[in-house]
Amino acid sequence: MRLIEIYKCLCDETRLRILHLLSHRPLCVCHFQAILRAPQVKISKHLAYLRERGLVHTRREGAWIVYALPANPPPELAENMRCLQDCCREQTVFTADLRRMVKALASCSGPLAECCAPAPKRRGRKTAHA
Amino acid sequence: MRLIEIYKCLCDETRLRILHLLSHRPLCVCHFQAILRAPQVKISKHLAYLRERGLVHTRREGAWIVYALPANPPPELAENMRCLQDCCREQTVFTADLRRMVKALASCSGPLAECCAPAPKRRGRKTAHA
DNA sequence: TACGGATATACCTATATAGGTATATATGGT
DNA sequence: ACCATATATACCTATATAGGTATATCCGTA
Numbered sequence: 001m002r003l004i005e006i007y008k009c010l011c012d013e014t015r016l017r018i019l020h021l022l023s024h025r026p027l028c029v030c031h032f033q034a035i036l037r038a039p040q041v042k043i044s045k046h047l048a049y050l051r052e053r054g055l056v057h058t059r060r061e062g063a064w065i066v067y068a069l070p071a072n073p074p075p076e077l078a079e080n081m082r083c084l085q086d087c088c089r090e091q092t093v094f095t096a097d098l099r100r101m102v103k104a105l106a107s108c109s110g111p112l113a114e115c116c117a118p119a120p121k122r123r124g125r126k127t128a129h130a
Numbered sequence: 131m132r133l134i135e136i137y138k139c140l141c142d143e144t145r146l147r148i149l150h151l152l153s154h155r156p157l158c159v160c161h162f163q164a165i166l167r168a169p170q171v172k173i174s175k176h177l178a179y180l181r182e183r184g185l186v187h188t189r190r191e192g193a194w195i196v197y198a199l200p201a202n203p204p205p206e207l208a209e210n211m212r213c214l215q216d217c218c219r220e221q222t223v224f225t226a227d228l229r230r231m232v233k234a235l236a237s238c239s240g241p242l243a244e245c246c247a248p249a250p251k252r253r254g255r256k257t258a259h260a
Numbered sequence: 261t262a263c264g265g266a267t268a269t270a271c272c273t274a275t276a277t278a279g280g281t282a283t284a285t286a287t288g289g290t
Numbered sequence: 291a292c293c294a295t296a297t298a299t300a301c302c303t304a305t306a307t308a309g310g311t312a313t314a315t316c317c318g319t320a
Contacts, residue, residue: 003217004143011141013134029297042279044298063287063296076217083213087133087206159267172309174268193266193317
Protein backbone atom coordinates (compact mmCIF):
# COMPACT_ATOMS: atom_id res chain seq x y z
CA MET A 1 0.00 0.00 0.00
CA ARG A 2 1.39 3.35 -0.99
CA LEU A 3 2.02 5.59 1.98
CA ILE A 4 0.62 8.60 0.18
CA GLU A 5 -2.72 6.87 -0.27
CA ILE A 6 -2.92 6.27 3.45
CA TYR A 7 -2.31 9.92 4.19
CA LYS A 8 -4.89 10.98 1.63
CA CYS A 9 -7.38 8.96 3.60
CA LEU A 10 -6.29 10.52 6.86
CA CYS A 11 -6.39 14.12 5.71
CA ASP A 12 -10.12 14.64 6.04
CA GLU A 13 -11.62 15.12 9.46
CA THR A 14 -14.65 12.90 8.91
CA ARG A 15 -12.51 10.04 7.68
CA LEU A 16 -10.08 10.53 10.50
CA ARG A 17 -12.89 10.27 13.02
CA ILE A 18 -14.27 7.20 11.28
CA LEU A 19 -10.92 5.43 11.33
CA HIS A 20 -10.35 6.38 14.92
CA LEU A 21 -13.68 4.85 15.90
CA LEU A 22 -12.93 1.73 13.89
CA SER A 23 -9.63 1.34 15.66
CA HIS A 24 -11.75 0.51 18.68
CA ARG A 25 -14.40 -1.70 17.12
CA PRO A 26 -16.41 -2.41 13.98
CA LEU A 27 -19.45 -0.22 13.45
CA CYS A 28 -22.32 0.07 11.03
CA VAL A 29 -23.24 3.15 9.06
CA CYS A 30 -26.07 4.23 11.33
CA HIS A 31 -23.65 4.27 14.25
CA PHE A 32 -21.40 6.67 12.44
CA GLN A 33 -24.36 8.87 11.68
CA ALA A 34 -25.26 8.99 15.34
CA ILE A 35 -21.76 9.40 16.72
CA LEU A 36 -20.47 11.91 14.19
CA ARG A 37 -23.86 13.61 13.90
CA ALA A 38 -23.51 13.74 10.16
CA PRO A 39 -25.97 13.01 7.36
CA GLN A 40 -26.07 9.53 5.91
CA VAL A 41 -24.78 10.52 2.50
CA LYS A 42 -21.72 12.17 3.95
CA ILE A 43 -20.83 9.15 6.05
CA SER A 44 -21.54 6.77 3.23
CA LYS A 45 -19.34 8.58 0.77
CA HIS A 46 -16.39 8.77 3.10
CA LEU A 47 -16.78 5.09 3.90
CA ALA A 48 -16.78 4.36 0.18
CA TYR A 49 -13.61 6.41 -0.21
CA LEU A 50 -11.92 4.34 2.50
CA ARG A 51 -13.25 1.06 1.17
CA GLU A 52 -12.05 1.71 -2.38
CA ARG A 53 -8.56 2.25 -1.02
CA GLY A 54 -8.52 -0.79 1.23
CA LEU A 55 -8.43 1.01 4.56
CA VAL A 56 -11.66 -0.61 5.67
CA HIS A 57 -13.72 -3.57 4.60
CA THR A 58 -17.32 -4.47 5.00
CA ARG A 59 -19.59 -7.34 5.75
CA ARG A 60 -23.30 -7.40 5.40
CA GLU A 61 -25.29 -8.28 8.47
CA GLY A 62 -28.93 -8.40 7.54
CA ALA A 63 -29.99 -4.98 6.45
CA TRP A 64 -26.84 -3.41 7.88
CA ILE A 65 -23.35 -3.06 6.55
CA VAL A 66 -20.70 -3.38 9.18
CA TYR A 67 -17.44 -1.59 8.57
CA ALA A 68 -14.17 -2.72 10.11
CA LEU A 69 -10.44 -2.31 9.74
CA PRO A 70 -8.79 -5.05 7.68
CA ALA A 71 -7.79 -8.10 9.69
CA ASN A 72 -4.27 -8.21 8.30
CA PRO A 73 -3.34 -4.69 7.31
CA PRO A 74 -0.05 -3.99 5.55
CA PRO A 75 2.60 -2.74 7.97
CA GLU A 76 2.42 0.91 6.85
CA LEU A 77 -1.26 0.97 7.62
CA ALA A 78 -0.92 -0.86 10.90
CA GLU A 79 1.76 1.51 12.07
CA ASN A 80 -0.18 4.58 11.07
CA MET A 81 -3.28 3.33 12.80
CA ARG A 82 -1.28 2.78 15.95
CA CYS A 83 0.09 6.28 15.66
CA LEU A 84 -3.35 7.69 15.04
CA GLN A 85 -4.86 5.98 18.01
CA ASP A 86 -2.07 7.24 20.16
CA CYS A 87 -2.37 10.83 18.99
CA CYS A 88 -6.14 10.88 19.28
CA ARG A 89 -6.01 10.46 23.02
CA GLU A 90 -5.18 14.14 23.44
CA GLN A 91 -7.59 15.74 21.01
CA THR A 92 -11.06 16.48 22.22
CA VAL A 93 -12.87 15.77 18.95
CA PHE A 94 -11.88 12.15 19.23
CA THR A 95 -12.45 11.65 22.92
CA ALA A 96 -15.91 13.16 22.50
CA ASP A 97 -16.59 10.69 19.70
CA LEU A 98 -15.56 7.85 21.95
CA ARG A 99 -17.95 8.97 24.64
CA ARG A 100 -20.78 9.13 22.14
CA MET A 101 -19.82 5.72 20.82
CA VAL A 102 -20.06 4.14 24.26
CA LYS A 103 -23.41 5.78 24.76
CA ALA A 104 -24.67 4.69 21.36
CA LEU A 105 -23.61 1.12 22.01
CA ALA A 106 -25.03 1.02 25.51
CA SER A 107 -28.41 0.01 24.16
CA CYS A 108 -26.82 -2.87 22.25
CA SER A 109 -27.42 -6.23 23.79
CA GLY A 110 -25.04 -8.74 22.34
CA PRO A 111 -24.18 -8.71 18.64
CA LEU A 112 -23.65 -5.45 16.86
CA ALA A 113 -26.79 -5.50 14.81
CA GLU A 114 -29.00 -5.65 17.86
CA CYS A 115 -28.85 -1.98 18.58
CA CYS A 116 -29.74 -1.17 15.01
CA ALA A 117 -32.80 -3.35 14.94
CA PRO A 118 -36.07 -1.61 14.09
CA ALA A 119 -37.06 -2.17 17.68
CA PRO A 120 -40.88 -1.75 17.48
CA LYS A 121 -41.06 -5.35 18.67
CA ARG A 122 -38.66 -4.91 21.49
CA ARG A 123 -39.25 -1.48 22.95
CA GLY A 124 -41.26 0.41 20.42
CA ARG A 125 -39.84 3.81 21.17
CA LYS A 126 -36.64 4.52 19.34
CA THR A 127 -35.64 5.04 15.73
CA ALA A 128 -33.33 2.65 14.02
CA HIS A 129 -30.03 3.59 15.55
CA ALA A 130 -29.40 3.67 19.25
CA MET B 131 -1.20 21.20 16.78
CA ARG B 132 -4.31 19.73 15.26
CA LEU B 133 -3.80 16.23 13.95
CA ILE B 134 -5.77 16.92 10.83
CA GLU B 135 -3.38 19.72 9.86
CA ILE B 136 -0.48 17.34 10.10
CA TYR B 137 -2.16 14.87 7.79
CA LYS B 138 -3.02 17.59 5.33
CA CYS B 139 0.66 18.29 5.11
CA LEU B 140 1.49 14.63 4.64
CA CYS B 141 -1.05 13.93 1.93
CA ASP B 142 0.93 15.36 -0.97
CA GLU B 143 3.80 13.38 -2.39
CA THR B 144 6.17 16.30 -2.78
CA ARG B 145 5.63 17.40 0.80
CA LEU B 146 5.97 13.86 2.04
CA ARG B 147 9.31 13.54 0.30
CA ILE B 148 10.44 16.89 1.67
CA LEU B 149 9.55 15.94 5.23
CA HIS B 150 11.19 12.58 4.86
CA LEU B 151 14.42 14.21 3.74
CA LEU B 152 14.24 16.72 6.58
CA SER B 153 13.84 13.90 9.06
CA HIS B 154 17.44 13.11 8.21
CA ARG B 155 18.94 16.60 8.11
CA PRO B 156 18.26 20.26 7.32
CA LEU B 157 18.45 21.22 3.69
CA CYS B 158 18.22 24.34 1.59
CA VAL B 159 15.85 24.88 -1.30
CA CYS B 160 18.36 24.17 -4.02
CA HIS B 161 19.01 20.77 -2.48
CA PHE B 162 15.35 19.90 -2.74
CA GLN B 163 15.32 20.99 -6.34
CA ALA B 164 18.22 18.69 -7.08
CA ILE B 165 17.05 15.71 -5.06
CA LEU B 166 13.39 15.80 -6.03
CA ARG B 167 14.18 16.99 -9.56
CA ALA B 168 11.38 19.51 -9.36
CA PRO B 169 11.19 23.15 -10.44
CA GLN B 170 12.02 25.83 -7.88
CA VAL B 171 8.53 27.23 -7.70
CA LYS B 172 7.02 23.88 -6.89
CA ILE B 173 9.47 23.20 -4.09
CA SER B 174 9.16 26.73 -2.77
CA LYS B 175 5.39 26.61 -2.59
CA HIS B 176 5.28 23.30 -0.79
CA LEU B 177 7.88 24.55 1.67
CA ALA B 178 5.74 27.62 2.27
CA TYR B 179 2.74 25.38 2.90
CA LEU B 180 4.69 23.44 5.51
CA ARG B 181 6.16 26.56 7.07
CA GLU B 182 2.81 28.28 7.46
CA ARG B 183 1.55 25.27 9.37
CA GLY B 184 4.57 24.94 11.62
CA LEU B 185 5.87 21.64 10.28
CA VAL B 186 9.19 23.17 9.31
CA HIS B 187 11.04 26.32 10.14
CA THR B 188 13.73 28.26 8.39
CA ARG B 189 16.88 30.13 9.01
CA ARG B 190 18.66 32.31 6.57
CA GLU B 191 22.25 31.47 5.85
CA GLY B 192 23.65 34.09 3.53
CA ALA B 193 21.74 33.91 0.29
CA TRP B 194 20.23 30.55 1.20
CA ILE B 195 17.30 29.56 3.29
CA VAL B 196 17.83 26.41 5.26
CA TYR B 197 14.74 24.40 6.11
CA ALA B 198 14.59 22.10 9.11
CA LEU B 199 12.13 20.31 11.32
CA PRO B 200 11.24 22.21 14.49
CA ALA B 201 13.58 21.57 17.39
CA ASN B 202 10.80 20.85 19.87
CA PRO B 203 7.86 19.55 17.89
CA PRO B 204 4.54 18.87 19.60
CA PRO B 205 4.11 15.18 20.43
CA GLU B 206 1.62 14.49 17.62
CA LEU B 207 4.09 15.76 15.09
CA ALA B 208 7.05 13.97 16.62
CA GLU B 209 5.20 10.70 16.64
CA ASN B 210 4.00 11.06 13.08
CA MET B 211 7.49 11.91 11.91
CA ARG B 212 8.79 8.80 13.60
CA CYS B 213 6.09 6.78 11.93
CA LEU B 214 6.82 8.36 8.58
CA GLN B 215 10.51 7.69 8.79
CA ASP B 216 9.79 4.13 9.70
CA CYS B 217 7.36 3.53 6.86
CA CYS B 218 9.57 5.22 4.29
CA ARG B 219 12.21 2.57 4.61
CA GLU B 220 10.19 0.21 2.44
CA GLN B 221 9.04 2.52 -0.31
CA THR B 222 11.37 3.07 -3.22
CA VAL B 223 10.52 6.72 -3.85
CA PHE B 224 12.00 7.61 -0.51
CA THR B 225 15.04 5.40 -0.59
CA ALA B 226 15.86 6.79 -4.01
CA ASP B 227 15.60 10.30 -2.60
CA LEU B 228 17.99 9.37 0.16
CA ARG B 229 20.51 8.11 -2.30
CA ARG B 230 20.28 11.31 -4.29
CA MET B 231 20.61 13.31 -1.09
CA VAL B 232 23.83 11.60 -0.14
CA LYS B 233 25.17 12.19 -3.60
CA ALA B 234 24.11 15.83 -3.58
CA LEU B 235 25.78 16.41 -0.25
CA ALA B 236 28.95 14.60 -1.18
CA SER B 237 30.37 17.75 -2.68
CA CYS B 238 29.65 19.65 0.54
CA SER B 239 32.73 20.31 2.59
CA GLY B 240 31.73 21.27 6.09
CA PRO B 241 28.73 23.50 6.77
CA LEU B 242 25.61 23.11 4.76
CA ALA B 243 25.91 26.25 2.70
CA GLU B 244 29.29 25.23 1.32
CA CYS B 245 27.88 23.03 -1.39
CA CYS B 246 25.56 25.78 -2.52
CA ALA B 247 28.27 28.39 -2.79
CA PRO B 248 28.66 30.01 -6.20
CA ALA B 249 31.96 28.14 -6.40
CA PRO B 250 33.67 30.05 -9.22
CA LYS B 251 36.34 30.86 -6.63
CA ARG B 252 36.69 27.35 -5.38
CA ARG B 253 36.28 25.07 -8.35
CA GLY B 254 34.70 27.09 -11.08
CA ARG B 255 32.86 24.25 -12.73
CA LYS B 256 29.47 23.60 -11.19
CA THR B 257 26.23 25.49 -10.93
CA ALA B 258 24.89 26.56 -7.59
CA HIS B 259 23.66 23.29 -6.21
CA ALA B 260 25.73 20.19 -6.01
C1' DT C 261 24.54 51.25 -7.49
C1' DA C 262 24.07 47.57 -10.64
C1' DC C 263 23.95 42.64 -11.26
C1' DG C 264 23.37 37.65 -10.68
C1' DG C 265 21.76 34.03 -7.95
C1' DA C 266 18.43 32.13 -4.38
C1' DT C 267 13.99 32.19 -2.97
C1' DA C 268 9.19 33.83 -2.64
C1' DT C 269 4.88 35.29 -4.44
C1' DA C 270 0.99 36.99 -7.57
C1' DC C 271 -1.75 35.28 -10.90
C1' DC C 272 -3.97 31.80 -13.86
C1' DT C 273 -5.82 27.14 -14.95
C1' DA C 274 -7.02 22.45 -14.23
C1' DT C 275 -8.37 18.99 -11.17
C1' DA C 276 -9.77 16.77 -6.94
C1' DT C 277 -12.93 16.56 -3.66
C1' DA C 278 -16.28 17.85 -0.01
C1' DG C 279 -20.89 18.44 0.67
C1' DG C 280 -25.67 18.63 -0.74
C1' DT C 281 -30.29 16.81 -3.18
C1' DA C 282 -32.54 13.34 -5.34
C1' DT C 283 -32.75 8.71 -6.45
C1' DA C 284 -31.44 3.85 -6.72
C1' DT C 285 -30.65 -0.64 -4.59
C1' DA C 286 -30.96 -4.18 -1.17
C1' DT C 287 -33.16 -6.37 2.74
C1' DG C 288 -36.62 -7.90 6.02
C1' DG C 289 -41.30 -7.79 7.37
C1' DT C 290 -46.38 -7.51 6.24
C1' DA D 291 -46.27 -7.79 -4.13
C1' DC D 292 -45.60 -3.83 -1.21
C1' DC D 293 -43.45 -1.03 2.24
C1' DA D 294 -40.11 0.85 5.38
C1' DT D 295 -35.45 0.97 6.54
C1' DA D 296 -30.41 0.89 5.55
C1' DT D 297 -27.10 2.04 2.46
C1' DA D 298 -25.10 3.47 -2.00
C1' DT D 299 -24.74 6.31 -5.96
C1' DA D 300 -25.58 9.87 -9.76
C1' DC D 301 -25.43 14.47 -10.31
C1' DC D 302 -24.46 19.32 -9.19
C1' DT D 303 -21.83 23.13 -6.97
C1' DA D 304 -18.34 25.30 -4.32
C1' DT D 305 -13.80 25.24 -2.71
C1' DA D 306 -9.07 23.79 -2.09
C1' DT D 307 -5.06 23.06 -4.13
C1' DA D 308 -1.46 21.51 -7.41
C1' DG D 309 1.19 23.09 -10.96
C1' DG D 310 2.76 26.48 -14.27
C1' DT D 311 4.52 31.44 -15.97
C1' DA D 312 6.05 35.73 -14.86
C1' DT D 313 7.76 38.71 -11.56
C1' DA D 314 9.26 40.40 -7.14
C1' DT D 315 12.42 40.33 -3.20
C1' DC D 316 16.53 39.54 -0.72
C1' DC D 317 21.46 38.93 -0.44
C1' DG D 318 26.35 39.14 -1.70
C1' DT D 319 29.66 41.00 -4.75
C1' DA D 320 31.78 43.83 -8.30
